[in-house]
Amino acid sequence: MSLSGLVLTRAPALRSRTVSAQAGWLAMTASALLLAVLLSLAVGSRGLIPGELFDVVRGSGTAEARAIVLELRLSRTIAAVIAGAGLAVAGAVIQGHTRNPLADPGLLGVTSGAAVAVVLAIFLLGITDPAGYLWFCLLGALLGTVLVTAVGLAGAKRRDASPASLVLAGAAVNALLGAVTGVMLLLDSASLDVYRFWTVGSLAGGPDAQVLAVAGPLVLAGLVIAIAHAPALDSLALGDDAAKALGRNPLRTRLTGLAAVTLLVGGAVACAGSLGFVGLVAPHVVRRLTGPVHRWLLPQCALVGAVFVLLADVVGRLVVHPDELPVGVVLGIFGGPAFVLIVLRFRRSRRGR
Amino acid sequence: MSSSVTGEGLRVVYDGDPALHEVSLKVEPGTVTAVIGPNGCGKSTLLRTLARLLKPEAGVVTLDGTDINRMPSRQVAQRMGVLPQSPTAPDSLSVLDLVARGRDPHRRWYDQWSAQDEEISLAALERCGLLDFAARDLDSLSGGQRQRAWIAMALAQQPRLLLLDEPTTYLDVVHQIEVLDLLRSLHAEAGTTIVMVLHDLTMAARYADRLVAMRAGKVIADGGFAEVMVSEVLARVFDLDCDVITDPRTGRPVVLPHGRAR
Amino acid sequence: MTVPAVRVLGVSARLRPRYLVVLVTGALAALALSVVSAGVGDYAVPPGRVVAALLGNGDPMEELVVTTIRLPRVLLALVVGAALGVSGAITQATARNALASPDLLGVTAGASVGAVLVIVIGGRDAAGSGILRTVGIPVAALIGGTIAAGLVLLLLRTTGADGLRPLLVGVGVSAFLSGIVSWLMVVATINDAARANVWLTGTLNGRSWAELWAAGAALTVIALPLVVLAPRLLTLRLGIDVARGLGLNTGRTQAMLLLAAVVLAAATTAVAGPIGFVALVVPHLARLATGSAGPPLAASAVLGALLLVAADLVARTAFAPIQIPTGAVTAFVGAPFLIWLLIRNRRGVLT
Numbered sequence: 006m007s008l009s010g011l012v013l014t015r016a017p018a019l020r021s022r023t024v025s026a027q028a029g030w031l032a033m034t035a036s037a038l039l040l041a042v043l044l045s046l047a048v049g050s051r052g053l054i055p056g057e058l059f060d061v062v063r064g065s066g067t068a069e070a071r072a073i074v075l076e077l078r079l080s081r082t083i084a085a086v087i088a089g090a091g092l093a094v095a096g097a098v099i100q101g102h103t104r105n106p107l108a109d110p111g112l113l114g115v116t117s118g119a120a121v122a123v124v125l126a127i128f129l130l131g132i133t134d135p136a137g138y139l140w141f142c143l144l145g146a147l148l149g150t151v152l153v154t155a156v157g158l159a160g161a162k163r164r165d166a167s168p169a170s171l172v173l174a175g176a177a178v179n180a181l182l183g184a185v186t187g188v189m190l191l192l193d194s195a196s197l198d199v200y201r202f203w204t205v206g207s208l209a210g211g212p213d214a215q216v217l218a219v220a221g222p223l224v225l226a227g228l229v230i231a232i233a234h235a236p237a238l239d240s241l242a243l244g245d246d247a248a249k250a251l252g253r254n255p256l257r258t259r260l261t262g263l264a265a266v267t268l269l270v271g272g273a274v275a276c277a278g279s280l281g282f283v284g285l286v287a288p289h290v291v292r293r294l295t296g297p298v299h300r301w302l303l304p305q306c307a308l309v310g311a312v313f314v315l316l317a318d319v320v321g322r323l324v325v326h327p328d329e330l331p332v333g334v335v336l337g338i339f340g341g342p343a344f345v346l347i348v349l350r351f352r353r354s355r356r357g358r
Numbered sequence: 359m360s361s362s363v364t365g366e367g368l369r370v371v372y373d374g375d376p377a378l379h380e381v382s383l384k385v386e387p388g389t390v391t392a393v394i395g396p397n398g399c400g401k402s403t404l405l406r407t408l409a410r411l412l413k414p415e416a417g418v419v420t421l422d423g424t425d426i427n428r429m430p431s432r433q434v435a436q437r438m439g440v441l442p443q444s445p446t447a448p449d450s451l452s453v454l455d456l457v458a459r460g461r462d463p464h465r466r467w468y469d470q471w472s473a474q475d476e477e478i479s480l481a482a483l484e485r486c487g488l489l490d491f492a493a494r495d496l497d498s499l500s501g502g503q504r505q506r507a508w509i510a511m512a513l514a515q516q517p518r519l520l521l522l523d524e525p526t527t528y529l530d531v532v533h534q535i536e537v538l539d540l541l542r543s544l545h546a547e548a549g550t551t552i553v554m555v556l557h558d559l560t561m562a563a564r565y566a567d568r569l570v571a572m573r574a575g576k577v578i579a580d581g582g583f584a585e586v587m588v589s590e591v592l593a594r595v596f597d598l599d600c601d602v603i604t605d606p607r608t609g610r611p612v613v614l615p616h617g618r619a620r
Numbered sequence: 621m622t623v624p625a626v627r628v629l630g631v632s633a634r635l636r637p638r639y640l641v642v643l644v645t646g647a648l649a650a651l652a653l654s655v656v657s658a659g660v661g662d663y664a665v666p667p668g669r670v671v672a673a674l675l676g677n678g679d680p681m682e683e684l685v686v687t688t689i690r691l692p693r694v695l696l697a698l699v700v701g702a703a704l705g706v707s708g709a710i711t712q713a714t715a716r717n718a719l720a721s722p723d724l725l726g727v728t729a730g731a732s733v734g735a736v737l738v739i740v741i742g743g744r745d746a747a748g749s750g751i752l753r754t755v756g757i758p759v760a761a762l763i764g765g766t767i768a769a770g771l772v773l774l775l776l777r778t779t780g781a782d783g784l785r786p787l788l789v790g791v792g793v794s795a796f797l798s799g800i801v802s803w804l805m806v807v808a809t810i811n812d813a814a815r816a817n818v819w820l821t822g823t824l825n826g827r828s829w830a831e832l833w834a835a836g837a838a839l840t841v842i843a844l845p846l847v848v849l850a851p852r853l854l855t856l857r858l859g860i861d862v863a864r865g866l867g868l869n870t871g872r873t874q875a876m877l878l879l880a881a882v883v884l885a886a887a888t889t890a891v892a893g894p895i896g897f898v899a900l901v902v903p904h905l906a907r908l909a910t911g912s913a914g915p916p917l918a919a920s921a922v923l924g925a926l927l928l929v930a931a932d933l934v935a936r937t938a939f940a941p942i943q944i945p946t947g948a949v950t951a952f953v954g955a956p957f958l959i960w961l962l963i964r965n966r967r968g969v970l971t
Contacts, residue, residue, distance in 0.1 A: 023454070023493075106784060107719040107791075160962035170962065172718050173904055177958040180897045184951035187821055191944055194814040201813055205802040233467050240459050242451075246411050246442035251515070252435030252463040282795045289788065297448040298455050331806060337799020345775065345792035348785060 027301045030294050034308040038086075041315035045082040046074050048319050050327050081208040083217055084276040085318050085332070086311040088206075089283055091224040091273030093310020094303050095266045096284030097291070098231050101238050101299055102262045103168045110284035112175040113263060115270040117182035118149020120279060123203060128189045128196045136213040139275055143223070146271035153178045154263055167245075171259075206280035206333030208318050220272040227268030228307060234261045235299035242297070282336045283310050286344050293347075313340065360387035360549040361422050361437050361518035363408050368417035370403050377403045378414070379575040387518075390545055390552045392566035394559060394586075396596050400575040401555045402443060402523055408553065409440040409521045421519070435463035439512030443523040447496050453507050454492040457483055460514025482513035486540060502533030509540065520544070522554040526561065534558070538565045559613040563587045564605075571595045587611040639910045639919065646922035650698060650929055657697075657933045658690045662941070692832045693824050697932040697946070698925040699832070700824070700888045701898060703839050705924020706846070707884040708899030709906065709915035713853050714877045715787050721900040722885035725790040725878065729797035730768020731889040732820060734760035736801050739816045740808045757819065758831070758890045765886035768797055773879060786878060822895030822947025824932050831891045838887040842880050849877055850917050857914045895947040898924055901954055908961040927954050 046061075047053040053061075053070055060066030061074045095110035103112065111117060122145025126138040157174035161167040190197045212220075237258040240248040245255045273280070287310045288302065295301040314332060320339060321330035330338075363385045370378040377400045385391055385408075393401040406412045408419055410426045419426040426434055439460075447456060460482065461475040483489045486506040496504060505525060512520060520541070526534040542565055544550050556562040562569060569586040571579040573595050579586045589602050592613065599616040658674075659665040663685050665673065672678035673686040704722075711720045722728070738760040775789045801820075805813050852873050855863045863870050885899065902924045903915035910919050931950040936943050 023452075105717065105719055107717055107724070107787060112719075156959055156962060160959075169718065173958065173962055176719070176901055176904070177955045177962065180901060180951035181955040183896070184948055184955070187948045188944060190817060191821065191948055192939075194810055197814055197817055198810045201805050201817075205806055236459075236462060236465075236467065239455075240462055242448045243456075243459065244442065244446050246406075246440070247445050247459075249411050249431065250409060250435065250438075250440030250442065250512075251459060252430075252432035254431060281798070285791060286795070296455070297451050330803065334799045334803040334806070337795040337797075337802065339799075341792045341794070341796030341799060343792075344795065345789050348788045348792065349775065 027295060031301075031305060031308070034305060034312065037312050038308050038315075041312045041319070042082055042086070044319050045085065045315045046078050049073070049078060049322050080212055080214060080217060081318065082315065083221070084208050084212045085314040087217070087221055087224050088208075088273040088277035088280055089287075089311035089314030090307040091227060091269040091276075091310075092280060092284035093287035093291070093306040093313070094228060094231050095269040095273070096286075096310075097288035097299070097302055097306045098238070098262050098266055098269075099284075100288055101242060102259055103172050104242070105168065105172060106289065107285070108172065108175075109281070110266060110270045110273075111179065111279070111281075112153075112172065113266055113270075114149030114153035114175060114178045114182065115146045115267055116149070116274055116279050117179045117186070118145040118147070118152070119143070119271065119274045120186050120200075120204065121145055121182045122148070124186050124189050124196055124200055127199045128193055133199050136215050139216050139219060142275045143219070143271050146274060147267060149178065149182060150263055150267040152182075154260070202331070203278040204333075205331045206278040206336070207331035208277055209329050209331065212276055216275055220275040223268045223272035223275075227265045227272065228303075230261060231265040231269065232300075232303050234258060234265065235303050238262060238299045242299075277314070277332065280314070280333050280336065282333075282340055283313050286340065287313060290344070290347060359518045360551045362387040362551065363422075363426075363438070363519055363521075363553070364420045365404070365408055366418045366420070368404070368407055368414045368419070370400075370407055370412060370414050372403075377575055378407065380417070381572075381575070381577055382417075383408075383570060383577065383580075385519075385551060385553055387551050388545075388549045389568060390542070390554075390566045391568045391570060392554055392556045392562035393570045393572060394556060394562050394595070395572035395578075399572045399595075401572050403575075404572065405521055405523050405553065405555050406442075409438070410434060411440070411442070432463050435515060437517060438519045438521065439515045439517030441508055441512055441520070441522040441525055444527070445508055450495045450497060452492070453483070453488060453494055453496055453499070453510075454479065456496055456507055457492075457510045457514050460511040463515055478516065479514045482510040483507075485513060485544070486510040500533075502529050502536060505529060505533070505537055506540065509537065513544070517550065519551040520553070522552070524555050524557060526556065526558065534561060541565070559587065559592070560611075563613075564608060564610045583611050587613065636910075636912075639912065639916070642906070642910045642919050643922055646919070646926050650922065650926040653926065653929045653933060654694045654698065657694050657929060657936075658686050660933065660937055661685070661690065688829075692829045693827050693932070694929065696824055696827050696832045696835060696891065697928045699835055699839060700892045700895065701902075701924040701926070701928025702921040703835075703884045703888045703924070704895065704898040704928070705902040705906070705920035705922075706917055707881040707888075708901075708924075709903040709917050709920035710853065710877050710881040710884075711899070712903050712915045713857060714874050714881070715784065716857075717784065717787065718904070719900075720787055722881050723894070723896075723899065724787050724794060725882050725885070726768040726772045726793040726797065727765045727882050727885045728889055728894040729794040729801065730771075731761040731765035731886065732801045732894055733768075733797050733804075734762070734764025735819050735893070736804045736816045737764075739819060740804050740812050758834075761893070762886065762890035764797075765889050768793060769882040769886055773875075773882070776875065776878070818945050819893045821945040822889075822893035822950075823935075823943075823945035824892055825943050825945065827891065835887055835891045839884065842883050842887075845876070846880055846917075849873065849880065853877065853917065854914075893945070893947060895928070895950060897947075897950045897954060898927060901958055902927060905954065905958055905961060908958075 047058045051073055057066060057070045061070050092110050099108045099110055099112055100106055119142045122141040123138050126132045126141040132138050153175050156178060157171040160174055161170035190200055237253050240251045240253045241255055241258050248255050287306055291302060291305045291309050295305050317335040318332045321332050321335040324330055365381060365383045368378050368381045381404060393404060395401045407414050413427060421434060421438060457479045461479060483492055486509055488506055488510060491499060491503060496507060525537055538561060541552055545552055563583040569583055570577055571586055578595050579591045587602055589600055592598050592600055601614045602611045603614060605612050655667050655670050659667055659670040665682050665686055669678055669682055670686055673683045707722045711722050712718060735757045738756045742756060772790050772793050776786050805816060808816060852868055855866055855868055860870050903920045906916050906919035906923050910916055927950060931953045932946045934953060935946045935949045
């Protein structure tokens, strides 16, 4: 095809400069992730020195060290990575689609749907083991999103699930599902006893290998879909008209985004319970590194979200040694103030510009 | 290369109020057309319908002879660039990132950003005089520069037809001229067909070959400036008392509204 | 179309007919439900005799049941619902964000820390639990809520109350405080956790005139400046630049409005616990029902009161003789209504 009269007379390699800057950031957070993974494998009630850890990684090492790393810490480390990456990417996707920076991954009903199903499983069937309610959790997550999407579609003026309509549908359906959960918990304190540990988000003991084997691929699929639809989401950020003018189908893009969020949050919640905070906050932190372009934002969110959850889990193992703080508690108590600092600092640096 | 777009018997209804009454319009390839008319006359609605942003209740829009609502939207976007009215961009989006979106219609989701994409985007920026601003945030540009950045995005689509909804709104006279000169030279160099909604009658008469005047969802007058820019027609379209004189330098009409101020 | 002008407390407001219809029907419905609610219970009193008892010419026994036992709770539901509705509308309008709610400003989380702390610590101390339950929890909740809100507002002094930043600061503070609550919930015995869960759901169970006077006094004090601030909210809705152009000190106005929202939420949380849903959703209900562009204050107050009275009635009767917490039911009553409004929304209020 001809260039329609567009002939470049001088060619600065601008785009490749952005690419290298972004790749630099990615490399940096990737190394941070590697470090966090090693920390998570090494730190705990019986700490490992680096030498011991490297021996295990190389396939040698003492039987005790191998048992600690492979049986106690590997699964919770994997779970932290899955949950952190899944929630952070889902948060960025949902904030992009609703054009609302206060949206969190639970907005579309995934988390509240999962919670209802889990509590139902505990309440009606007496299931108390996470591997047992895995499928309830995933089914609930799916039903939650389907419900929100259906209401959102029905509520939008042009049947295109506009952001405003999705946000309201999410608020309404979440409240309803939350109320169902709430009533069951009020009626049955045995359910509450199981649920309170699930809802705070905990990795203690390490999730079942079966859970990881299901949740891992789900989150991975969600990641692939999310990153594949990033350019479409970027067009949608210019408004529905501009997106249509560029040949995008806004509704199809939104439904793709919803599918990605369902997979990401469903998998994450199955691994670590309903972890708050990461999904809402990680995208805000990452946007400061990458800017608003989702092609870069989403992969970076995956790395940073995983680092957040890993570090929170490690801190949780250390602060009340030999007890443990659940990872959700650490994320709130340490992450909350840290996020406030970031918000305040950003203001200053912006003013200085 | 230029494309033609045709609307045939278009009817659009907003909340029960008809915004277009059986409007038909045939835009020949390689022409520059301006749609004028008072606020609420349906000119934006017509443009949005031609751009397949609105689906008409009745009537057909064809792009180079094919029903636009039956063509894959991506394929339409490869031929037709659209600049919506007051478009929005996320905070701190860079100019280059905006313009790069214009390559969307030419890439599948699995396609990597190619050297050709890069070259076309940069050429579009250069064409709009924004090469030095490529890395800047869109928020930090002036109104005229921002409008040119959006036009650059449409150019990166390599369109054969450009539809623009009030591309000069909010711009001072220098920037209005700048944007319209740019469009005119695109037309001269590549033969791009251009349809735009304009408010300023003098600018419309100066830059368009053909003027389409609308009122209350209907086309009232259609033709060259000599036929449309006459005080009787303008009185019918706008209820405006005015004189029309000829610019001695360009030979184009200039509208002088009577008003009441002296 | 004629637009009736309404003059209240020297402040006149021109209301569109549809808005007026929503206000009047909402108020009448709330009144009717209040009468029904004051009659329903173990000792049932038919609505006609409730009115008689309220007017002071009923059966003495019925008067005792209606005015001493049930009336404060009904009135508290009206007051709390109205306050939460207004608080939510203010927050959403000030932040110009549909997901904003006073909960995000840290009040609820702070109050929860206070109350749950007392429940968990007091629960282990059998002797102290009686007093702590009745006096300690509301006071602790008020202190916790005030400290949290104060912290957020203090941080706002350094950032300004503009746009999204207050809410992001609130999100951080709330995350910190919710972390503490979650931790308390996990370490508590299951009995304490269950009691804390009831408080965290929000309830009007066993509330008497004392709570009503306290809440009523606090809310009246805040309501007065709101009469002055409310019209400015309309100006703010036009955007910061336009509001400044109209001579409004936007920074101060936004800070005062947020402060009012926070105090309203803190006062209601102290007496009734963190009743969810109302502050977030009632402004949307009001917006969709009245067809107005932004969250309307008066309609939010009326619909908030209506929603909470209805929810409390359901909470008292649905599983009778067991009373479930009011906060568990608000969503059951309000969410279907919101979904219905959303689905039949054709007016393009949602753009």
